Amino acid sequence: MKPAHPETPPPADAGARRAAPAVVSYPPDTLPAPDLDAYRAATARAAPVAAITVPPRQARCFHVPAGHFFRIVSTEGPQVGDLNLWAADDLSERFYAGKTRALHGTHLSVGDRMWSGFPHLRPMATIIRDTLDWYGFDDDGGSVHDVIGTRCDPYTNHLLTGTDYHHCCHSNLTRALAEEAGLPLDAAEGHVHDVLNVFMCTGFLRGTGQYFMKASPVRPGDTLEFLAEIDLLGALSACPGGDCGTAHSSDQAVCHPLRVEVLRPEGGAPAGWAPPARNGYGGGHEA
Secondary structure, three states: OOOOOOOOOOOOOHHHHHOOOOOOOOOHHHOOOOOHHHHHHHHHOOEEEEEEEEOOOOEEEEEEOOOOEEEEEEOOOOOOEEEEEEEOOEEEEEEOHHHHHHHHOOEOOOOOEEEEOOOOOOEEEEEEEEOOOOOOOOOOOOEEEEOOOOOOOHHHHHHHHOOOOOOOHHHHHHHHHHHHHOOOHHHHHOOOOOOEEEEEEEEEOOOOOOEEEEOOOOOOOOEEEEEEOOOEEEEEEEOOOOOOOOOOOOOOOOOOOEEEEEEEOOOOOOOOOOOOOOOOOOOOOOO
């Protein structure tokens, strides 16, 4: 956090230095554009094959074959969720929130992709529908579906409060993955990673840069829908903060379930779609 009263006096050309133009680090113009019309047409003819209810303050795993769709649905009241994704056959290939943020921005919506880490660096899922896309950015700089937060966890909670709480999203995701993959808890925990904060409204305070959250605009019926680009194992936690309008990592907030629906396109994958190859970098790290 930048100090309110800096110790170092500004140089004579401070204004000019601050006025340097911003340059987008990773222009996404050369990324292949998803065919959203074809994907949405396919969802209109898709058949549901699974529906998973995620209880409040818990997490559940789900599987989505490549070329299928999945959607996260608010069902009973305002609730945010923390989403992890892995390649179904290789837990070492997992969602890379930092690179996704660098490519698409701090908050995701329609047409943005969730990218996996190195050496794969390929799209794992593409957002094809977002009923909260109307929100945009508010006057505080807040928006929904962020990739800037991590996940509420018992370690930070203990650091700040001195208490132990076992229903943080990190804990929930760890238990869900351990059960699904048949792993000991300590082995599963190493695979839990930074999340897509589904439905959560967040941003950075101007002046201090501190991460903030505010009450999510999500209401029953709101949906975030994806195309699975590879065979996926997912895990979703219904955050103990409810709509995250006051606090998280406690039993005080009113919480609600979330639902994950998996859909199979009629006749196979959407027209024109093909699973992405692993990143084409040749490796070797030659000098």
